[in-house]
Amino acid sequence: MHLMNFKELSSRELNKLVDDAIEIKHNPEKFEKALEQKSLALVFQKTSTRTRVSFEVAMTQLGGHALFIDWRTTNFGLADLGDEVQYLSRNVDGIMARLMRNADLQKMMQASKVPVINGCDEMYHPSQCLADLITIKEKKGALKGAKLVYIGIHNNVCNSLIEGCTKTGVQLTTVTPIFNDASRDEELLEEAKRTGLWTQSLDVKEAVADADFVYTDTWVDMEFFTDAKFVEEKKKRIEQMMPYQINPELLKASNAYIMHDMPIHRGYEIAAEAIENQKSIIYEQAENRLYSAKAILLKLLTQTD
Ligand code: CP
Numbered sequence: 001m002h003l004m005n006f007k008e009l010s011s012r013e014l015n016k017l018v019d020d021a022i023e024i025k026h027n028p029e030k031f032e033k034a035l036e037q038k039s040l041a042l043v044f045q046k047t048s049t050r051t052r053v054s055f056e057v058a059m060t061q062l063g064g065h066a067l068f069i070d071w072r073t074t075n076f077g078l079a080d081l082g083d084e085v086q087y088l089s090r091n092v093d094g095i096m097a098r099l100m101r102n103a104d105l106q107k108m109m110q111a112s113k114v115p116v117i118n119g120c121d122e123m124y125h126p127s128q129c130l131a132d133l134i135t136i137k138e139k140k141g142a143l144k145g146a147k148l149v150y151i152g153i154h155n156n157v158c159n160s161l162i163e164g165c166t167k168t169g170v171q172l173t174t175v176t177p178i179f180n181d182a183s184r185d186e187e188l189l190e191e192a193k194r195t196g197l198w199t200q201s202l203d204v205k206e207a208v209a210d211a212d213f214v215y216t217d218t219w220v221d222m223e224f225f226t227d228a229k230f231v232e233e234k235k236k237r238i239e240q241m242m243p244y245q246i247n248p249e250l251l252k253a254s255n256a257y258i259m260h261d262m263p264i265h266r267g268y269e270i271a272a273e274a275i276e277n278q279k280s281i282i283y284e285q286a287e288n289r290l291y292s293a294k295a296i297l298l299k300l301l302t303q304t305d
Helices: 009-028 050-061 081-088 102-111 126-140 156-169 186-195 204-207 228-244 282-287 287-301
Strands: 039-044 066-071 094-098 116-118 147-151 171-175 199-200 213-216 256-259
Touching: 009 126, 009 156, 009 287, 039 050, 039 228, 050 066, 050 094, 081 102, 094 102, 094 287, 102 116, 116 126, 116 287, 126 156, 126 213, 126 256, 126 282, 126 287, 147 156, 147 204, 147 282, 156 171, 156 186, 156 199, 171 204, 186 199, 256 282, 282 287
Parallel strands: 039 066, 039 094, 094 116, 147 171, 147 213, 171 199, 213 256
Antiparallel strands: none
8 A cells, every 4th residue: 555645545544544543642551562673765856854854763763774865866866766676676575755746656656566655746744634634533522523624725735734634524615816827636625625624714804713723835846935036926926815814913813723844934824923822732733753754654554465
């Protein structure tokens, strides 16, 4: 089994993954040898802090080993992807990959003899969403009935939240004035609509009013933020999105917890006061990436089929 997104998981399986992660968080000693003698390749075509750290530390704490493979300083950038993965998967027990294009992740999954985990591409970010669900459950005690508002660009993080929330009973409203076309997955959106748990709105004040959680993400992907070719698009996005910034004015009448998947562009999608607000759970949410990684690794690397 690979983990591209949550499509292959039932609601029951996704809820169990959240519960497993919380169990692992509270009883780390029970899992210290669970992946003994196992190796995980971490293939990065893009930058990362949390995804790299969480999967690498997770493997160490589970008794295994992780090796970082940089796209630019290995032959991944030069050779046929299928050939490289055919080789790699004969030496490791799993691959976690952060690639630019979902199409390349699909190629990787086809060529690999071992499970491949999506470490974020332009369409999905499942390990982030699992950490988000863990955080919501910790704060509310249950996923079912929790109300989350996502404010930002409709992107990979938004897609995974739509999947993750609607599969676990979280009521999700997305306020997304801009849709990133590279992230479009109509099948995922249609499936979410059928649950009745996902609504869309552009009235950000009304959406936030009775939310338990308010969540945002960067308006411009990290790799484009300082890219000269992206200057015009960045300017356009900032102008269009600034009325949707999470700041003290928006949160005036709200008691919601504040979430962000990080990295943060302070002063853009979220004001510094909101990051430092006593209702901000951003760093706890980021810490939960470790338990998300552990639960995913235990599920995929110990499967017997
Ligand atoms: N949220 C997240 O994926 O962080 P990194 O890009 O630092 O891995």
